[in-house]
Amino acid sequence: MADFTISGLDALDKVLGKLENSAEVQDKLLAQMGEQLVGRAKNLTPVDTGALRNDWKRTAPKEGSVEVYNNTEYAAHVEW
Numbered sequence: 001m002a003d004f005t006i007s008g009l010d011a012l013d014k015v016l017g018k019l020e021n022s023a024e025v026q027d028k029l030l031a032q033m034g035e036q037l038v039g040r041a042k043n044l045t046p047v048d049t050g051a052l053r054n055d056w057k058r059t060a061p062k063e064g065s066v067e068v069y070n071n072t073e074y075a076a077h078v079e080w
Helices: 009-020 023-044 075-079
Strands: 056-058 068-070
Touching: 023 056, 023 068
Parallel strands: none
Antiparallel strands: 056 068
16 A cells, blocks of 8 residues: 655645635625525516516625515515
């Protein structure tokens, strides 16, 4: 059996640790999660004219959160 050595794992761990706490990385992940939620909301929205389904939007990530919303006037009525 051959012997081998792996080096650089400490440096890799340090870089990954910095990325984990990076606001830029967190915002990118939040934006992706927001887009997935918008897609799911669209899929679950009943369709008559398509206006309600097509009006789902999300905000840009800010302070660790993203908001998914629908401004269609009758959205609350359809929900309830």
